[in-house]
Amino acid sequence: MTQGSTEDRPRVVLGVSGGIAAYKACEVLRGLTESGHRVRVAPTEAALQFVGAATFEALSGQPVETGVFSDVHEVPHVRLGQEADLVLVVPATADLMARAANGQADDLLTSTLLTARCPVLMVPAMHTEMWEHPATQRNISTLRGDGVVVAESDTGRLTGADTGKGRLPDPAEIVDLARLLLAAGNALPRDxxxxxxVISAGGTREPLDxxxxxxxxxxxxxxxALARVAAHRGAEVTLVAGHTAELVTPAGVRxxxxxTAEEMRSVMLTESDGADAVVMAAAVADFKVSAQAGYKIKKSDSGPEPVALAKNPDILSELVEARAAGKLSASLIAGFAAETGDPSSSPLEYGRDKLARKGCDLLVVNAVGEGRAFEVEDNAGWLLGDDGTETTIPHGSKSLLASTLWDAVNRRLAHQ
Known part of the structure; x- marks a missing residue:
């Protein structure tokens, strides 16, 4: 991407504390710099036992210090926090969070955390026993109470042969959360x-042969993105995925x-019962083959035989109908509509019609085609409510759109 001047680029302080996951901070650093951010790394002394200062300096193009007595005339322990647009700590160890929760300022990173008036995002990584310890959970609660965004830790392989809660989320997920907070500092409340x-995602595949x-x-x-943001806002999230191009499961998500559409329908009807919110974001195929061939269809000089199609179930409509009939307990149901528009109507007009037909509570309308919505990182559209409200969603990351939807969902749930 084309980067603006140094002064125009968002300023991120990347704190790195002393855990084995410190090596993944290099991937986060690379992701931030390549997406146009100016990053200053502030490691602890322990972090430099895992990754050397030269690596951080080479990747960031900025000097690396750990203490407060270098370049004293520039007062770095105050200036870094004051000038930052975001302070991101990857990994945040149990020790670092304990010191931060108690307001200690005995190195450059903890001093920066005290002086920062921008969003602060801590991404924990530690062994399961340390994560579950009451002291760690108290410290996390204190930090969140002070306005710090403490991300959900992942579950998976830790050091050695251990597996469990406390794994650092995927670096790409961390970069996405950082971009979200830079775009909207209040995007990750614990509301x-x-x-x-329950959220559906991806496209379904209907076999021909x-x-x-x-x-x-x-x-x-x-x-x-909807699942990721919901999990970091504190929800218990079930993600029902079709074909998703080998995306990494977000931290804290089941x-x-x-x-096929039939498989997704069965799971969604089961999992949605008792949910506070159900979001149908999947691109469910409208049609399936009436009779799947039991063998690979061969080429022939006369061309292929016609393939008869049958309609697939309309999962969103079925969810709404099941709720209305008392067969499904779900507080709120939202859907997505991908529209192209045509000479007779715009995507927004088609979206209004679809909201009325489907009967869901909220509908996100995306204008698709020409590099929009599908297979791209960003999105835009409109959020329509069954109460007549319409909110324009400006072009931005898919996580930013997700945050806009969860804001609306939370408002609705709060008044039920």
Whole structure:
């Protein structure tokens, strides 16, 4: 991408504390610099036992110090926090969070955390026993009470042969959260704690024969962004995924994989019962093959035989109908509509019509085509409510759109 002047680029302080996951901070640093951010790394002394200062300096193009007595005339322990647009700590160890929660300022990083008036994002990484210890949980609660965004830790392989809660989320996920906070500093409140949400994502695949299938261009990124943001806002999240181009499961999210529209329908009807919010973001195929061939269809000089199609279930409509009939307990149901528009109507007009037909509570309308919505990182559109409200969603990251939707969902749930 083309970068502006140094002064125009968002300023990020990347704090790195002393855990084995410190090496992943290099990937986060690379992701931030390549997306146009000016990054100053502030490691602890312990972090430099895992990754040397030269590596951070080479990747950031900025000097690296750990103490407060270098370049004293520039007062770095105050200036870095004052001038930052975001302070990001990757990894945030149990020790670092304990010191930060108690307001200690015995090195450059903890001093920066005290002087920062911008969003602060800490991404924990530690062994499960340390994560679950009451002292760590108290410190996390204190930090969140002070306005710090403490991300959800992931579950997976730790050091050695250990596996469990406390793993650092994928570096790409961390970069995405950082970009979200830079775009909207209040985008990750803990306002969905105690809520259970179910989200569908990706495209379904309808087999023609053992080799071929009918599908669509959906990558699943928007559904995954919805799940990621909801989890970091405190929700219990179930993600029902079709084909999702091998996306990494967001931290703190329960994933259920499906293939066809019928498979997704069955899982969504089961998982949505009792949910506080259900969001159908998947691109469900409208049609399936009436009779799947049991063998690979061969080429012939006369051309292929016609393929008869049948309609797939309308999962969003079925969810709404099941709720109305008392067969499904779900507080709020939201859907997505990908529209292109035509000479007779605009995407927004088609979206209004679809909201009325589907009967859901909220509908996100995306104008698709020409590099929009599908297979890209960003999105835009409109958020329509069954109460007549319409909100324009400006062009931005898919996580920013997700945050806008969860804001609306939380407002609705708060008044039920």
């Amino acid at each position: 969905l704690e105690g809520r259970r949400v 053992p080799v071929r299938y009918l599908g669509n261009r959906s990558s699943g990124r928007q559904g995954y 994933l259920i994989r499906t293939g």
